[in-house]
Amino acid sequence: MGIESLSYVIDTLYAIFAMTLIIFMVPGFAMLEAGIVRTKNVTAVLTINTLIYAIASLSFLLFGYSLAFGELGSDTMSKYAAFLFQMAFVGKVINIMSGGVSERAKVIPLAIFTVIMAAVLYPLVVNVTWGSNFLEGTVLELSMYDLAGSSVIHSTGGWALLAAILIIGARRGRYTPEGGIRVIPASNIPLVTLGAFLLWIGWFGFNGGSVGSIASKENADLVALTIMNTNTAGLSGAIIVAIIMQIMYKKLDLTMILNGALGGLVAITAGPDLYDIYTPILIGAIGGVLVVIGVSMFDKLRIDDPVGALSVHLVNGIWGTIAVGIFASNGDDITLLGQLKGILLIAIFAFVSSYIVLFIINKIIPLRAGNDEEMQGLDVDECGIEAYPEFKRAF
Secondary structure, eight states: OOHHHHHHHHHHHHHHHHHHHHHTHHHHHHHHHHHHSOGGGHHHHHHHHHHHHHHHHHHIIIIIHHHHHSSOOOSSSOHHHHHHHHHHHHHHHHHHHHHHTTTTBOHHHHHHHHHHIIIIIHHHHHHTTTSOOTTTTSTTOOOOOOSSOIIIIIIHHHHHHHHHHHHHOOOTTSBOTTSOBOOOOOSOHHHHHHHHHHHHHHHHHHHHGGGOOOSSHHHHHHHHHHHHHHHHHHHHHHHHHHHHHHHHHSSOOHHHHHHHHHHHHHHHTTOTTTSOSSHHHHHHHHHHHHHHHHHHHHHHTTOOOTTOHIIIIIIHHHHHHHHHHHHSOOSSSOOHHHHHHHHHHHHHHHHHHHHHHHHHHHHHSOSBOOHHHHHHOHIIIIISOOSSTTSOOOO
16 A cells, blocks of 8 residues: 555544544533523423434535535545535534524424525535635635634534524523523533533544644644644633632632633634644633623623523634634734634624524524423423423423
8 A cells, every 4th residue: 555545544534533523512512501401491402403413414415515615525535534524513503503592492493494504504604714715816705714613613603693592582581671680500510511521522523633634744743733722722711710700709610611611612723723832721711711701791681592602602713713813823824804804704694694594484483482382391392202201390
């Protein structure tokens, strides 16, 4: 076997391995959301997460990939491995949205939106960033650097979530008429923790696999650096939020600490291959601070996001993309202006297109469950199976 063939095999195996790590994020999102919501909504959350993976993956296979990249193919690895790696990403965009509208959004409308997001909306974002780029040569052509999708994936999902929340509103009883905020505690903290760590592990494939090749000494070092920096940002985000929680409330809020870690991971995703081993500490720490600020800000705006996805994914997706322009700007290919242009274009397209699609779906099949369904819990009406049937549920 020649060197070229050996490199082809190694990169194919690495892409499949990275894809497998990314798929671990499917149970990651599912467990985190199942632990955050009340027990009466757990089955509905698990059902939509299962359907998102199935529907998004098949929609991307049939329509989305060709729209994003054109013809299926790769010179450095099996074209099937290249497809599988890209397919692993697509469901994460919708997972970000589904968690943020949990406990009041119905399964079937979300499944319909999944088809459109995976087949059309997300592939169009990929097309102008990582893909065949139909904007090439126009004034809108992007020069944004985003290795694994701080903006392409996380902000896109965050903008879709914001559109959805504006359409369906907050959970019943979350905000009082007097302007107060009713705390709705998580139902299962061990599941939240398990989900967050599955996401953390999946991120190593998410970012490490995006380097594209591991079949040389230089690329192997770059993959290792990318994964190391990814992990460092998560560590930093968790630690800074723990410190903030202790100073502000004299309590170590585990859900916030875990979201701080996830915020750091989102923030580093745009450029973990570009930094030295110390810069991710700062980027992750700022990401953690932004999670704390974001959660409070969205609650003050009465934007109800049970899992904190807007703070983790939208806010830190933006920050991570800006961070590349600040810390890795080379005055040529990567500039702060180019990063900001990419953020703005993705924001306008992702929010406006998602809002229009969700608005139309909502007119045909209401996105939100009725008051009685929401009070009873979506498990009974939507799925016919309660996750914890022996428990006495509190409304």
